[in-house]
Amino acid sequence: ARAGQIRRAPGRAGPPLCAGAGPGPHTLALPPALALEFYGKGAPYNALVGKDSTRGVAKMSLDPADLTHDTTGLTEEELKSLDDIFNNVYKAKYPIVGYTSRRILNEDGSPNLDFKPEDQPHFSIKDEF
Secondary structure, three states, X not given: OOOOEOOOOOOOOOOOOEEEEOOOOEEEEOOHXXXXXXXXXXXXXXXXXXXXXXXXXXXXXXXXXXXXXXXXXXXXXXXXXXXXXXXXXXXXXXXXXXXXXXXXXXXXOOEOOOOOXXXXXXXXXXXXX
């Protein structure tokens, strides 16, 4: 997958839809029934699937220009909204299954050996395993 995109889990029939967002950013696995209704092809939030959509979530925007990891220039209100949505909606409903490549890989694609999940925002053993 290109930088900022999320790969589907290999080796599964009908791999889960995944979206990345929030402080971290984290990769969230969307439950199959919910995924299809709200995030599947043609569904209202399909634009968020398969990429880090942190900015779009903060701005409550599905504009393609906002579907990025870049939080530069967001207002305090938008950053608070992102934190609220991540903690009270995404994290409360969906399991965190990983991190976007921007977190675990260096710019050249090599592994970021300094990355430690336990040092990431919102990490807890209960969430991760």
